[in-house]
Amino acid sequence: MDTLFNHIKSYVSISDNELSELKHCMKEETYQKNDHLLKANDYAKQVHFIIEGCVRTYIIDYNGNEHNISFSKEDWWFGDLNSFIRNKPASFNIQALESLKVLSLNKDKWDYLLNEIPNFVVYTRSLFRNTMFAHEERILQNLSFTAEQRYKYFIKKYPELLQRISQKQIARYLGVTPEFLSLLRKKIS
Numbered sequence: 001m002d003t004l005f006n007h008i009k010s011y012v013s014i015s016d017n018e019l020s021e022l023k024h025c026m027k028e029e030t031y032q033k034n035d036h037l038l039k040a041n042d043y044a045k046q047v048h049f050i051i052e053g054c055v056r057t058y059i060i061d062y063n064g065n066e067h068n069i070s071f072s073k074e075d076w077w078f079g080d081l082n083s084f085i086r087n088k089p090a091s092f093n094i095q096a097l098e099s100l101k102v103l104s105l106n107k108d109k110w111d112y113l114l115n116e117i118p119n120f121v122v123y124t125r126s127l128f129r130n131t132m133f134a135h136e137e138r139i140l141q142n143l144s145f146t147a148e149q150r151y152k153y154f155i156k157k158y159p160e161l162l163q164r165i166s167q168k169q170i171a172r173y174l175g176v177t178p179e180f181l182s183l184l185r186k187k188i189s
Contacts, residue, residue: 001026004049004103007075011126014119021117025109031100038080038094043087046104047079053100054164057092058172068173070138071097071161077127084110097165147176151184 004026005019028051031037037055038044054073057080058066069092072078083090084107105113113120141150151174155162162170171181 001103003051003075007049008119008123012119012123014117014123018117018119022113022120025113026103026105029102029104031096031102033096033098033100035096035100036093037096037100038083038090038092040091040093041089042083044080044083044090046106047077047081047084047110048102048104049077050074051101051103053096053098053102054161055094055096055100056165056169056173057094059092066172067175068169070134071158071165071169071173073161073164081128081131097169142175147174147180148184148187150174151181152188155188 001023004022008014008019008022026049029048031053037048040059050072052074054071055078056068057070057072057078058068060066070078078094080090080092080094082088083092087107114124141153145153151170154170154174167181167185168178171178174181176184
């Protein structure tokens with residue numbers, strides 16, 4: 001819980017009483033590698049904060065090919081926000097890439113915190129803003145960067161993930177085949 005509290009404090013000033021209230025709303029959960037926390041068309045009942053581990057958020061296209069949208073790791077929140085907040089079927093699949101320990105928050109508790117703790121509203125607003133910026137950046141890269149530029153950016157932004165995520169998963173994130181990624185890696189080395 002300290003990890004989450006430190007994360008929140010890095011964004012907002014929050015009292016011990018407010019943190020205590022938050023603590024009572026969170027549920028610690030564990031998942032094994034390859035477990036799905038959410039599948040497309042199900043309803044996202046929770047959002048999660050990662051204590052340990054890594055997940056991927058992905059879609060499956062009309063040909064059955066998987067495309068990784070994002071990776072989330074320690075100290076990051078994740079979930080299908082559109083499904084969670086608007087109670088719509090999920091667009092994304094979310095799968096543990098490693099053994100995973102998370103703090104989970106269901107919709108009723110989420111709404112309660114938003115109503116009772118103004119600093120939680122400020123905190124989540126900052127998170128949503130950062131998420132929006134990250135998604136805009138990802139869209140721009142996919143539309144205007146070459147595969148090599150996308151890979152170099154990935155290496156620069158997420159160096160610790162290179163050792164934790166398979167090349168196949170990185171290729172799915174970059175929108176290339178594993179074979180092409182292997183060629184890119186040799187070229188850059």
